Amino acid sequence: MFKHDLMRSIIEYLERGPSSSREIQTALELSQSSVSRMLKKLDYTIVRIKEGRSVRYAATCNAFGASDKIPLSTINAFGEPRSIAYLRPLNCGQYFLEPVSPDFSPLLLGENRSCLFDDLPYFLLDLKPQGYLGRHIAKKISQLSDRFPSDPRIWRTSQIGRYLISNGADLPGNFLLGEQLLLRIQRDPAAVYRKDYPELADKAVRGEPPGSSAGGEQPKFTAFNKNLSSHVIVKFTAKSKNEVTARWRDILITEYHAADILKTRGYPAANPSVFELGGRMFLESPRFDRIKKFGRSSMLSLDIINREFVGFGGNNWSRVMEELFNHGLVDDLDVQMTRELQYFGRLINNTDMHLGNLSLSINGDKFHLLPAYDMCSMGFAPKSGEVLPFEFDPSYQDNNLDAQRREFVHRMAYDFWKRVSKDDRISDAFKGYLNQGNPLFTCRQQN
16 A cells, blocks of 8 residues: 555544544554554644543644634733634544643633544634624625525534634634734724714614624624723614613613622622713623723633533523532632622522623633623513513522621612612603612612
């Protein structure tokens, strides 16, 4: 058998999955020296996967319209990209990471710490289009190429990879995939002012959302606010004056007060502003994964971290954080803060505390809790366009908190409801409900 036939046979055999030298020898009836010699000749298309003292070999392949060695970089606080690894697509359908920098966090190795992933590495899967803006982006891309479905939830890995490489300049967090983005000249972001928000909201409604694919289902856009010198994410209500719009206005107001309460009590929380322009209400929050014009910081959803390291079902923030702590992946203080944030959320009728609504950053070999966001009274939101009567029972008790911390969170919730009830911008219906003593009275009584 000629050398090129031997090499082709090895590559074809490795389509079954990573294999040891002995397995290759046995399958192809070759000597140890022959396999060793052929693997050496295939050097640039072979990766070596170390598992203790043993080594398995896998063959690479081109993917996503790129090569078989795709740069993975991060952008630091000064806007400078730094290569940290190469993503190596394998012909067996898996993916291997080759670290090339001392800044490469061991958290990126994944749960098995072998650098081998059955799909794209978990932290890249978190960057696909999601939520309100993600649907608009996927629809636009589907109009340009019939290779992409208009629903991003059914995108395959090949589509996600192509999207990250070609449109990854403004994704959440600080990861970059591919060489093209590294070669782009840094340009000032298009700056806007608050007076521009009504027009940007109109464009978002028409399916032309500016900015990145920030997750979440509420109507929103992202922008760089020149007055604040900050990247922002901006939620907005409809222009129409009806019960549905009034209810969403109430919810944005609760989000503003919840963030303000948490921030003043020492919790990490977003720092939003709420105001009216052009017949809409806007809630503007500086992005905490962006630093000034060009800087970025890491941000991963608790959902994607749970999928990789824990695998719990449901939407219990505390349970996932406790298990991450047991694995040595988060600090006890962040677990405690998460318990209290979750309890506070239940006391303000936040029924939307899914795992995608809490995020963490990468800090060395541990994840670190990022500011809370989307903390609002979502239990009052319209259901399928129908506005239901205000109804809420805040009598829930969290026995994972000691009596002192429960009392502290109850007082925060009481202050929250008191502030909301005194805000002149809430609807008459909401004000009437709150003035009846629910849930203010209940929170006060439990103190």
